[in-house]
Amino acid sequence: MDFIAVIAAAVASYIFGAIWYGVLAKPWQAAAGLTVEKLKQPGGPQSGSAMPYVITFAATLIAAGMVRHIMVASGVEGAVSGLITGLGLGLFIATPWLLTNYTFAMRPIRLTVIDGGYATIGSGLMGLVLALFGV
Template identity: 45%
Template sequence: MGIVAVIVAAVAGFAFGAVWYMSLSGPWLRATGMELDAQGQPVNKAGALPFVISGVTMLLVAGMMRHTFAMTGIDTAGKGLVTGLGVGAFFITPWIAMNYAYSMRNPRLIAIDGGYAILGCGVIGLVLGLF
């Protein structure tokens, strides 16, 4: 049952990310500094690779969160949600902020990408807690 929980949680996190970035695509694209065409789309399209990497990383995050939850007795949706939010807020977002600071990226990216890390991990934790 554990692998099913990890897959469902990863899919939920990925789906949340799709909604998040579709909603914030304009601000995110502007904050990245990518060159855009007349329709506001990136000039250099990345293809499928970012989506494949995203899917794999969602599985890794969900798998490690499930392992951590099992080791620490996090066994309800509420505990999963709160712990997931904490993972995003106190592990992933600070790392994003550090990397973006050194690469001198637009601080708005920290808010957008960090917001996804926090809420996406919350979604993963909630789903894992339901299992």
């Protein structure tokens, strides 16, 4: 049952990511310094290769498993607590790491906001879904 909860949490976050980056595609591409031509190059997400999506889902599955572990180890129960735990992990763990990496890579703050927003809300969704499964 816990494995199904982790998969459901990963799927929820993955679907949210598709919506998030679909809506923010142009600002994200500009902030990341990418063009449609670059994204269509071999191995890119618009090249017809499934690999970027497979890797992304695998990473999301790993993250959902860790969110579950943290929630169980911390005794988190209930939808609100699950949501807050996930949001906290995204906002106070994932986003600062992105900020650190992007600062040294001299990436625009807008990229941190977009990617950190996804990490925060996506993690929040993971926590909420896991809590709804009673994990």
